[in-house]
Amino acid sequence: MIWNEEAECRAAEEKEELQLKRLQEVVKRAYENVSYYKKAFDEVGVSPEDIQALNDIEKLPFTSKTDLRDAYPFGMFAVSPDDIVEVHTTSGTTGKPTVSGYTQNDLDLWGEVMARSLTMAGGDRTDRIQNCYGYGLFTGGLGVHYGAQKIGATVIPISAGNTMRQVEIMQDFGSSILTCTPSYAMYLAEVLEEQGVGPDKLNLKAGVFGAEMWTEEMREEIEKRLKLSALNIYGLTEIIGPGVAQECYKKDGLHIFDDHFYPEIIDPESLKALPHGSKGELVLTTLTREGMPVIRFRTRDITTLRPGKCECGRTLVKMDRITGRSDDMLKIRGVIVFPSQIERALLKIEGLHPQYQIIVSRPHQLDELEVQVEASPVLFSDEVKHVEGVKRNIEEHIHDEIGLRVNVSLVEPQSLPRSEGKAVRVIDKRNL
Template sequence: MIWDKDIECLTHEEMQELQLKRLQDVVTRAFNEVPYYHERYSQAEVYPEDIQTLDDIEKLPFTTKTDLRASYPFGLFAVPQKEIVEIHTSSGTTGKPTVSGYTKEDLDIWGEVVARGLTMMGVGENDIIQNTHGYGLFTGGFGVHYGGQKIGATVIPISTGQTLRQIELMQDFNTSMLIFTPSYGLHLAEVMKEKGVDPKDLNLKVIGFGSEAWTDEMREKIEEKFGVPAYNIYGLTEVIGPGVAMECPEQNGLHIYEDHFYPEIIDPKTHKQLPEGKNGELVLTALTRVGMPLIRFRTKDITNIRHETCGCGRTLVKMDKISGRTDDMLKIKGVSVFPSQIEKALLSIKGVEPHYQIILTRPDILDEIEIKVEASPEIFFDNVKELIGIRDKLAQAIHDEIGLRVNVTLVEPKTIDRVESGKAKRVIDNRGK
């Protein structure tokens, strides 16, 4: 177990004192060691010695994904490359990916914060964690992996898919904790039912989930199907990965590990800080990252934060689950999808016009995605067999690009609405209706 009572139960004033010291340290180090920060802060005429209180953080410019891409690949590293022992990246769906570099100290911090969260969920050294999050450049699988190892648990790094194998391992290895996206968890439960396997007859005692939007109703269904509590995990590659915030048994918000990650909530339009309890964009500063300091990073995730007494005994600030994003990225079945990716796939196939719509629905509890695209006039009116072939090619091209199966509908030319001015409405999101 990793239970740091001295940190996790600090008073608000004691935590602020620690945060200020760490903020001053990271700003000084970034200014001195990272040319990007040195230039940005010099242009803004703000220097390390100007950070005398936590409120002074507002003097510092924000860091965005655009800044990270402009610094690709290693422009934000604060240490020599030989000290970077691991690299992860975003998907790079809108250009160059964002890169996140880790020193040995960073990996230790990452493991520690996830280990704290797993301990909070009741997981310990005698548990077996089956991790269905993806491994590779994606950070999803690794955070739980490192945290699980740190508390002495046994980790099964099976990664995504292989549903029948997942079920077999749960039975054979006595899995006690499952990690999955909500949609995959529901699919897993569905297949188990088809195979006559009752999750409640297994050794499972807890579920950790994240990486996609979810509703309270979805959590209830997951808990009903598996017969165990399910807890939310939040993180993002740029800051460190999963483990920035995790849920305790109270299930009424995620505790942010604010000794390592300083949170702000801003109005995304005015960029001004908002008071506690007000919804806005989450901005995070990595207070202890060694390899790649990240200061005032705009996550584009919408939530709120609040300090309150928690039944679990921790005093760490809480955030609500993410309610949306300020950009146009779509989160579908745990996968980040940009409309530009779908457009790229569509335009790679001959026989269709560059007019399309992405229609998202949630008829029950799982997302469904339909792509309507206009067929070329010479194809649509002449050859039904060829239409079917093009539809199948489009579906495969989109799957290859975003990793998801979609429904493709070829429609008659000029039937998708045009706009005379402004942007075309490419995305119709009916999931909340």
């Protein structure tokens, strides 16, 4: 099923015409109503009138996460704060969060793209959608909620956590679509197995999984264990939340709703736009957002764009599953972690040389973080219990900083690799 056939199956030329018209409008709106954009455009000497063709977008400056954060809380709004009917924020792990403001039309848009996503996953009014994305400032919960209501499904707004309850409700209510992070889906599968609840006792048919990077292997595992079709969803708070792109049953890339979110791929080093089919950083422009238009937002997510008509009938451009980040941001069990935070924690411990390496792995479907730290005379003792105490102390410090449990290993001095310039601090073994 296709929720909005007209929008999702447009001929290429017709789509490009619409995209250009909307791009011109949003650029004008941003320039006239948001001082940040006026300044940014003026600085590079570009004005809304310069957008005569779609690729003229390359003349516009990029917007980074830092730019959005600097405008905290409401500096990026293009309408009066009174016209904003809802706000969401990013988690703010690395400082001030980024605020996203929605007008009523923006909420309708969000419901529309999420309705398309859920329909793409096979959902309709007969479905019971168990929505385990967190409700609140996080966009996951309410985004799915609006889409689920739009398609007329029964939404079970259970939010994140309380796994025993999730398992109970899933059986009692006959949930047919599960929406959560892929690692939580894995965890649910484990708990269901422990409880002896086989897939035959469940009514699940599809899962809409996102908010973190995952792999094909994980998809196979989840599908095997939960007996459902596991589909990838993509979105980000800065742009709207979930519902920027969604996989169809072909499971061959995510359809970007490119009549609302205009994608580009750039080389993260040279910042030059790359042709379709090249791997690079995804840059997104909101074509229709009113409350907070975002022009050329650097997502830092690495992917490839593939236009053309899908077997499912849609002509929405496809993006490959995210394979990495252009900066060093790590997502561990859905939590954003920067190596610099770990460094900060280590520096708080007297006598510790901040020579460290972070090893991320996923041994049992859940992310594990190991921090290797070089031992130093101050940390060392002839007594095992003392050395173990030092290790625990470092683990506590890191936990306080990033909010996640890590395993600290002490290694011998000079055993971690040194490199000229930027040290290799992170080894990600998850093969995402």
